[in-house]
Amino acid sequence: MLRSSVPIWVLCFSFFSLAVFVSSTSQEIPISQAYSPPVRAQSPGPPIVKVVLRQDLNKKILIALIASSTLLCVTVMLLLYLLLWRYSYMKNSFTGINPNHHPDSVRSSVSTKPIAHKIDSVTKGTIPVYEYQLLESATNKFSESNVLSRGGRGCLYKACLDEKSSVTVKRLDGGGDTDIIEKQFENEVDWLAKIKHQNIISMLGFSVYRQTRCIVYEMMQNGSLESLLHGTSQGSGLTWQLRMKIAVDIARGLEYLHEHCNPPVVHRDLKSSNILLDSHFNAKISDFGYAAVSMTQGKNLKLNGTLGNRASEYIVDGKVTDKNDVYSFGVILLELLLGKKSVEKPSTTEPESVVTWVPKLSDRANLPNILDPAIKGSMDLKHLYQVAAVAVLCVQPEPSYRPLITDVLHSLIPLLPLELGGSLRIL
Template sequence: MRIENLSYCTELQNEVSLLSKIRHQNIIKLLGYCIHGESRFLVYEFMESDSLETQLHGPTRGSSLTWYIRLRIAIDVARALEYLHENSNPPVVHRDLKSSNILLDSDFNAKLSDFGLAVASGVQHKNMKMSGTLGYVAPEYISHGKLTDKSDVYAFGVVLLELLTGRKPMENISSDQYQSLVSWAMPQLTDRSKLPSILDPVIQNTMDLKHLYQVAAVAVLCVQAEPSYRPLITDVLHSLIPLVPLELGGSLRVTEPISSENFQ
């Protein structure tokens, strides 16, 4: 089990209400909840490998996450978002997609968690407080409070950049200045000569460059400042699935068996 403490009762109510209706292999299962005095707890299924944030930015610095595993994690998250955006009734915007809300089991299968801020898509929510995590929040939401499924696509693009580069969504470049991963990566993502050099060292020289260029192109589209230029998450999913071997849930056929040695 994984226990999460929620400070706001409205977030707990929202999450319990949503997760009690959702059944999807890439969305966390809610086992129960507890309200005791000022404490409010959610009990999730146990995810042995913690979160993507811990794996990428914790002590191991992504050493267990090979190229194919990273792509499969991206596909798992895209499948969860596709369910929320296309198959949920009403459609749902997660609103706080980030690496700490992507939980991993012992085989690094990913499940999306933390639905406390999720809202129905296309519905006007009066007095809705602007929320999210710096570095993942889409620019139109910051500037105009506009929230759509394309806001989740932007955040997904940031997560994809984390998987590619191993960098955090916001980096401290001086005592009082921060730089977003998007602004740092964008000029290099579109330059094929520079792209391999910005990869996380763990995965450098471990993939077909043609596949790397395709994933980078998807990331660039997802983090476009103009939401209408971003793809639907379904299109993202269909772009990534052919790059992952059948054995890992994709459709790529490889000539050698997929093993831990092939991932290195």
């Protein structure tokens, strides 16, 4: 409104000043009044000659110049104000800040601009940028006491923004390779800005400070599945029913990625450390640094971390399909059943994948004896046999032999009680 009205106002004022100037220069005084004394009578004679007083003319010209200069100064000041307002507006849009999102989400430093520009091309400036100093303070300088879990590329921290607001902060660690960490960071932020599902982690914002990259998630009080299964508690807090709930939650998240996203999305790095659990043990898939569209070639992207969760055709050929995720899901299901890591590293022998236990799962008589001690004897054997059969199918070497994640989900839902999101009625 202000920007559109200024040119009209300036134009009107200019015409007014010009009119004053012209009027002032056209005022004339008869010479008889200016220089001659008064006379009683005047006979007709030649026409009266009129002259313009130079002193008055100079004075009025000076006034006109002062008015014009004042007008010019006011106009320049208004234009500068409009330019500053426009710059401030574009800067806020550029950094993708939503001031109403949270009082603690503020604009990041100048170092965030390159990465924010890349992300903004997809997210259209809808993701808040958190000050690194705020996250550092909220995690007590990323202290060990606030660590929820550790992953291959960083740690998860509990962060208290204020007395009523807690979040999970993932601080990425590139291990010296800044190019890889930058690509993973951009990829995850872009995907999580577009994907919304109850079993996919919700991103609240991000932070860029020098070489450090942080992603702010919703609060996940129980950390990662890996820390609960293989940490100090050794899975003692995970009952059979909770493990089945976690498996169903993961399958639901994968089904959304494979069946409801257009185009379909393949996670490519599904493992227990990337499954986060909230206070009610609702499982959510996180870490989308390697996520890609299905049916693409990913061989040129360097993969580090645990190879035991990845299908052989992906490792060899780099072919990205939904069956890659199905294989990884089968490995997690084996971890839930056996309580073993995806790759065990004994001190005296070569690392051993949990998939090598698959032949033993086919022996129904011996199956209850090789289960995780924390869940032995706590389930219906028919349910155990069915879950073991699903796990065996998911980790088949031939991709075409693996089921679709939708079929896996429909096989597991009847084994889960109604109150935990399944369809099993317990009498």
